[in-house]
Amino acid sequence: SALDPPPLGERLCSAEEATAGSGTYTRHGFIFSSLAGCLEKRSEDSGLPVVSVVRDAESQLLPDVGAVVTCKVCSINSRFAKVHILYVGSTPLKSTFRGTIRREDIRATEKDKVEVYKSFRPGDIVLAKVISLGDAQSNYLLSTAENELGVVVARSEAGVQMVPISWCEMQCPRTHTKDFRKVARVQPQFLQT
Amino acid sequence: EEEHEAAPRDPCALRPLFARAGLLSQAEGSAYVELGGGTKVLCAAWGPREAAEPGAAGRLLCEFRRAPFAGRGARWRPGSAAEREAEREAASALREALEPAVRLARYPRARLAVSALLLQDGGSALAAAISAAAMALADAGVEMYDLAVGCALCRPPGPAAAWMLQPGEPEERSAVARLTVALLPALNQVSAVLGGGQGSPPDAWAQALRLGLDGCHRLYPVLRQSLLRAARRRDAAAAA
16 A cells, blocks of 8 residues: 555554554553554544544454454353364354353243253254453353344254244254254345345 | 683673574574574473463563583583572573563463573573564564563673673683673663672672663664564565
């Protein structure tokens, strides 16, 4: 590009001319860059433009509270399911983070009647939302208590990928057996036909 | 190199510095720093990974290794306790100098790792390692407040001896006091003052500190420029 990327620690502008976006920090009333990347200036309708510095590879993404993540279930018991977080949004993580989906966070309604064994199984791919970063002892806390969250890919005992038939059931296309899962209602534009 | 009485050198002279970032393909970020006269440090850095004991903010793990061929003559038996102890001390010094520069609050529950390998010790090795490690972290895309620049000083024996910037290996060995300072130049904040020794009045130490910080300010543009070149190389490789 014609402009050089701003070096790390470069003073970009005064804090009165713009607001600090990602990759920047404010000190002594000025905005400095905290990444060696490309400068972006987006003008917001309300108020000051937002100045941010981005690097091409979003490799430093971490699951944040409220982010929708794609994870794989590794083990279940009667109180929670343990998962490995693979993607944050649509960017893959370079190393997996561990997460936990508690029994009371699987569904929004009738939380006490939930059975983890009938919602997830090991090996399922699940869309979940991060509700808490957790403390020193626990992993990321995730929730599937929305219609759009839940199991997206699951394999039956025969090893075939199952087809969802309702919000709580999936069917194997070969053996026609039905299995219970907490199924995600994926938006039509994300389905491949 | 001759060990005879060298002509008195300019105490404020900086050794020529060569720095290059983004040279290792396996690590997310890397940097190589070489000081004229034979100090070579290679450093690699990795971005956020899941931490074994997660805390509210991220953790920075530093490692310092000295190659077996780094020193002239046999200093320690390789793998001896003394060598491991010295490496551990250098690693914790590295961490002390780098932690204030990294925005750890942006990486909750994650760990960032930095590993420095001293290929050849020609004096001022810790200072070169601090600069290389900061460059490697920046090259890995870790958010930092500023680059940490390291500069070493030493004071030779003698009542009227003056502090010298960036000593070579023989000067460092015969010195009575050694100091390594690490500075965040854009913010003008000192991140570490390491070292010690004997035989100086207090204001001489303050003068030594000022000399070291001045050296850091002079080294800063070189390191920044090499990071910029690495960014341009990365952009060109991505576009191709």
